[in-house]
Amino acid sequence: MSTLSAVVVDAASFAAWLFLVAVGLTLVFGVLRLLNIAHGAFYSVGAYAAVYAIGASVTLGWATWIQLVAALAAAVAIGAVIGLLTERCILGRLYGYPEPLVLIATYALFLILDDATKLVSGGGSLYAAQPRDSLGQIGIGGLQYPVYDVALIGVSMMLAAIVWFVLNRTRVGRCVTAVVFDSEISAAMGIHVGRIKTATFMVGAALGCLAGALTAPKIAVSPGMGVEVIVIAFAVVVVGGLGSIPGALLGAAIIGLARALTAHLLPELEIFAVYLVMAGVLAVRPFGLLAPAQARRI
Amino acid sequence: MTRRQIDWTIATLLGVAIAASLSASGVPGWIRYLGQLSTATALTSAGVMILLRAGLLSFGQGLFYFVGGYAVALTTKLAAITDAFVVLLVATISAGLVAVILGSFLARYRGIFFSMLTLAVSMVVFGIATKVRLFGGSDGLNIGLMSYAGYRPRGADAQWSGFVFCIWVWAAFSIATHILLRSRFGWLIRAVADNEVRVEYLGYSVKQIVWVAYTLAGMLGGAGGALAGLSARHVDPQFAYWTTAGDFIFVVLLSGQASILSPAFGAFLLEVLRSYASALFPDQWQSVFGAMMLAIVLFLPVGLDRLVTLLWSMTRKAVSRRSRSLAGGVVS
Amino acid sequence: MKRTLVQSIMSAAALACMTGTLPSFAAAQEQVKIGFVFFLSGPGAAYGSNARDGAKLIVEALNAGKVPAPYDKPGINGLPIQAVFVDEAGGAQKQLAEYRRLVEREQVDVVIGYNSSGDCNAIAPVAEELRVLTDFFHCGNPQLFEDIVTEPLYSVRTAPTGTMDQVAAAKYLLEKMPGIKTVSGINQDYSWGQDSWTEFKAAMSALKPDIQYPAASFTKLGTSDYGAEISTLLGTPSEALFSSFWGGDADAFALQASTRGLDQKSKFVLTMGTGIIDDLGEKAIVGSIFGARGPHGYFARKTPLSAWFKAEYGKTYNRMPPFGAYAAAQGIFGIKAAYEKAAAGAAGRQKTEAVIAALKGLTFDTASGFPATMANNDGHQAIQATAYGVYSGWDKARNEAIITEVKVYPAECVNPPNGVRAVDWIKSGFKGAKC
Incomplete structure (x- = not known):
């Protein structure tokens, strides 16, 4: 009984984290049609930003919620700036190039940013556990969980709702959706496609940094943390269907559940649970679970 | 003039192989080793290039590299066979078999889904390999010294003969692949990338073409992995990790896809770049490496081979102009 | 087109320069x-x-x-x-x-x-x-x-070798908790973690044959979230938990485990533990058994x-x-x-x-x-020689950890004798060890 509730909570908590990491990636893919490997680096940049912001707010003696707001604001701001620079200086020049080439450009960016975080912080690990510690514990099904981790599930759901609302219920969101479907027609209809793309990439990068910032209090922020994240985020996005926000949610749920189940019941399989799920889903539904149908070109 | 056309690619391959073998003993060992690694990377990347010509980006080429490397390690360990030709054959065939099996199912996929699925399969294998005792876990396996059809070099000779072996295996596989790519099948691969439906209307099965191309890529990856294994005398699960596959993709993008020579050129450049980046910037080699990658993508997106092709066609034009004017002179 | 060609040549030239101007470190004789x-x-x-x-x-x-x-x-x-x-x-x-x-x-x-x-x-x-x-x-x-x-x-x-760390950890744990019946492990899923757990288990069983190992988790190197593993370990708590984690993984696990109270249920044995103290400072888990992969740092x-x-x-x-x-x-x-x-x-x-x-x-x-x-x-x-000790708090004045109950194990006590394989030595019940 307690195993069941533990599996559910662990799965939800892991899935929430997966969604945070994946949502920016899938958004960027939807609009710009590029698989952004640098997303992993955005994640670690965000985590570093959060560590410094939380560190500064703790020194200043600010309250927990201000620490968190400072961390998120710092991460989002840095993410947006890096996103803007990347899109304008690098990716903007590569639209229309073959996909693999753009992929490599983002990989190069990943290597550079990953090293840059090391340059700023040195080789060791950094911590920002204060907000998580001060929020305390909550008992669920006989086990203790930090309030922070449980709250992340809510944050993640909220983020999903916001993104869905913006895309489906606002003017800007409809413009973005139009660009996703056909950027040429959208341009003809008077939508500033270039600006939409830049803005989307900025939001995507900011979401990547946000994910890092929200995770930072739980972990040791250390060099090279982006490598693992990016493959797992890819898996989530691909399972759910590239470019689909509800897909990312579903993908995160499935992979989160798979990992929690294997960790509890079959620890031997945990190391490749994610990839087994990915291979399994793609074998049955090649375009992912919730991908929009695509026409075959003739 | 009905003079038989020389195939310059084959001529260059043979020329490079002969030049490399002759100069082998005069080159410092560490450069020879970089050369050996380059041949391994070149063959494996050639597989990526073939698939890329069909419009498919494989993020799982590391899998065949892994199969090739471990085939060498396990045949030497379990069957006590140390003949380089035999283990190379075993590696190529086992990688080919794995590719035939996986290809039957992967040949249906296109675009990013093909990339992701190849990545997933390769990562599952990576995960299994770090667990299995037979494979030496994450430490991998060491491989002893090789013999070459009865010749058993030791000490300094071992490295030298390993180098020559790698060079000639690379040349032989490259020539074979080149001939295949020059054939009708080679052109069909490109046609798949252009328009699958048209290919089907011409009476060919797209799935079969992709399947064969995938198998070919797998065999090349297996041969490359075998060369890497017997050069490094060590294999580990990292071979199947996605970043290894990323290196092969980088090689192809760096060098372009004009000919079978391109990945060889790119592979050597990659090894040299990496070696110098880490020698000059031990702390920041990753970002230096990344910056160079970015510079190439931004300023030379078609790949470095475009430069060579341009120079080549310019000299050819100049030569043919001169010979034409000479011929004209004779006639008049 | 022309522009790209010029650019291409320039970047190729730049590459050629990079490979051409290598610093050649001439090896001076007298150094x-x-x-x-x-x-x-x-x-x-x-x-x-x-x-x-x-x-x-x-x-x-x-x-x-x-x-x-x-x-x-x-x-x-x-x-x-x-x-x-x-x-x-x-x-x-x-x-x-x-x-x-x-x-x-x-x-x-x-x-x-x-x-x-x-x-x-x-x-x-x-x-x-x-x-x-x-x-x-x-x-x-x-x-x-x-x-x-x-x-x-x-x-x-x-x-x-690492054998020393595992053997000494087992001995130290049994000295602290002679009646212990259950030990679980969480280690990284690669050679270091797998071998550490195998050797530690062998050493424990050699010292106390009736010991049980209810759970053994292995996580991927670089995992950031240990929620599921911690739940498992909390679900079937053992008296002690062995871990050979190092670097960021060790720190992240220590943070997450201590907030969820795992250290209250199981005594932690951390062979690379002082690394956590170096990184986390006073947040390291009080009451846990720490090693330093040798008699280093606090054990010097x-x-x-x-x-x-x-x-x-x-x-x-x-x-x-x-x-x-x-x-x-x-x-x-x-x-x-x-x-x-x-x-x-x-x-x-x-x-x-x-x-x-x-x-x-x-x-x-x-x-x-x-x-x-x-x-x-x-x-x-x-x-x-090597040493283990218990982290029992932070000395604010000296800005150092307080390590108590330090026990030093002589080299011949925790290392196999010359010519004996580590695993065989452990299984033989540490034949030839001089403690």
């Missing part, structure tokens, strides 16, 4: 050149950057002749040391290329480095072939000299040399030296001691073979105050 290979990027940097800091400090101090006795002779045998640093990240294949470059291009006299057992296994045969004294300063796998290079000539290891015995090292490191880097720094210092000191023994008072450079002959069986002083002896595997493998 000792050492190649240091530590993790400078990736997750391993958490550890390798400390080793680099330590090596740099020792090399500079030795060259300036500032190190106390017995290492007060400047440099190595009076010759200045020139250090070349290389990043260990990037996999064994890259390391082989880097190793050959160090030896054949940089022409180093000695290589000190390698933390990953995979890299050690790959490099050792090449070290034998190229005949360069190579000190695998801190990888812990006994298999290096048991299976990979069984008759080492040029490969040495100045740090004891006070000698003029160890006191100097601690003070100097603190002055330079403003912190307690982490165990990576001790291991790097130990590597340099071992080579220096052997080099000077081989010279026997004569000045100038010595032959590699003479240095290795001098190193065999040598006992040399280390920065931790406990001497190391090159006792095993024909004098190529060091043994050393």
Whole structure:
């Protein structure tokens, strides 16, 4: 009984984290049609930003919620700036190039940013556990969980709702959706496609940094943390269907559940649970679970 | 003039192989080793290039590299066979078999889904390999010294003969692949990338073409992995990790896809770049490496081979102009 | 089109320049050149950057002749040391290329480095072939000299194997909790974690055959979220939890486990634990059993040399030296001691073979105050005493951890005797151990 509730909570908590990491990636893919490997680096940049912001707010003696707001604001701001620079200086020049080439450009960016975080912080690990510690514990099904981790599930759901609302219920969101479907027609209809793309990439990068910032209090922020994240985020996005926000949610749920189940019941399989799920889903539904149908070109 | 056309690619391959073998003993060992690694990377990347010509980006080429490397390690360990030709054959065939099996199912996929699925399969294998005792876990396996059809070099000779072996295996596989790519099948691969439906209307099965191309890529990856294994005398699960596959993709993008020579050129450049980046910037080699990658993508997106092709066609034009004017002179 | 062509040529020219203008380090005759290979990027940097800091400090101090006795002779045998640093990240294949470059291009006299057992296994045969004294300063796998290079000539290891850590951990745990019945483990899913758990289990069972192991989790290197593992361990709590985590993984796990109260249910045994104290400071788990992969840092015995090292490191880097720094210092000191023994008072450079002959069986002083002896595997493998203790709080005044109940295990007690395989020795019930 307690195993069941533990599996559910662990799965939800892991899935929430997966969604945070994946949502920016899938958004960027939807609009710009590029698989952004640098997303992993955005994640670690965000985590570093959060560590410094939380560190500064703790020194200043600010309250927990201000620490968190400072961390998120710092991460989002840095993410947006890096996103803007990347899109304008690098990716903007590569639209229309073959996909693999753009992929490599983002990989190069990943290597550079990953090293840059090391340059700023040195080789060791950094911590920002204060907000998580001060929020305390909550008992669920006989086990203790930090309030922070449980709250992340809510944050993640909220983020999903916001993104869905913006895309489906606002003017800007409809413009973005139009660009996703056909950027040429959208341009003809008077939508500033270039600006939409830049803005989307900025939001995507900011979401990547946000994910890092929200995770930072739980972990040791250390060099090279982006490598693992990016493959797992890819898996989530691909399972759910590239470019689909509800897909990312579903993908995160499935992979989160798979990992929690294997960790509890079959620890031997945990190391490749994610990839087994990915291979399994793609074998049955090649375009992912919730991908929009695509026409075959003739 | 009905003079038989020389195939310059084959001529260059043979020329490079002969030049490399002759100069082998005069080159410092560490450069020879970089050369050996380059041949391994070149063959494996050639597989990526073939698939890329069909419009498919494989993020799982590391899998065949892994199969090739471990085939060498396990045949030497379990069957006590140390003949380089035999283990190379075993590696190529086992990688080919794995590719035939996986290809039957992967040949249906296109675009990013093909990339992701190849990545997933390769990562599952990576995960299994770090667990299995037979494979030496994450430490991998060491491989002893090789013999070459009865010749058993030791000490300094071992490295030298390993180098020559790698060079000639690379040349032989490259020539074979080149001939295949020059054939009708080679052109069909490109046609798949252009328009699958048209290919089907011409009476060919797209799935079969992709399947064969995938198998070919797998065999090349297996041969490359075998060369890497017997050069490094060590294999580990990292071979199947996605970043290894990323290196092969980088090689192809760096060098372009004009000919079978391109990945060889790119592979050597990659090894040299990496070696110098880490020698000059031990702390920041990753970002230096990344910056160079970015510079190439931004300023030379078609790949470095475009430069060579341009120079080549310019000299050819100049030569043919001169010979034409000479011929004209004779006639008049 | 034209513009791209010009750009292309320019970038190609730039590349050509980069490969053309290589700094050529002409090997000066009268110096000792050492190649240091530590993790400078990736997750391993958490550890390798400390080793680099330590090596740099020792090399500079030795060259300036500032190190106390017995290492007060400047440099190595009076010759200045020139250090070349290389990043260990990037996999064994890259390391082989880097190793050959160090030896054949940089022409180093000695290589000190390698933390990953995979890299050690790959490099050792090449070290034998190229005949360069190579000190695998801190990888812990006994298999290096048991299976990979069984008759080492040029490969040495100045740090004891990981067997010592597991055996001492088991002994310490049983001394603290003699009635213990259950131990669980959480380790990283690669050789270090797998081997550590296997050896620890073997040692526990040898000491107390009726012990149970209810759960054994293995996580991927670089995992950030341990929620599911912690739930599992909380669900079926054992009396003790063994972990060989290091670097960021160890810190993240410690943070997440302590907030969820796992340390209240199970006693933690952390073989690389002092790394967590170095990183987390007072947030490290109070009451847990900590090791340092040797008698380093908080376990160091006070000698003029160890006191100097601690003070100097603190002055330079403003912190307690982490165990990576001790291991790097130990590597340099071992080579220096052997080099000077081989010279026997004569000045100038010595032959590699003479240095290795001098190193065999040598006992040399280390920065931790406990001497190391090159006792095993024909004098190529060091043994050393080790220590475990309990972290019991933070001394705010001195800004240091308080480690209590320190117990030192002599080298012959926790290391296998010469010529016996580590696993066989453990299974035999530590035959020949002198405690």
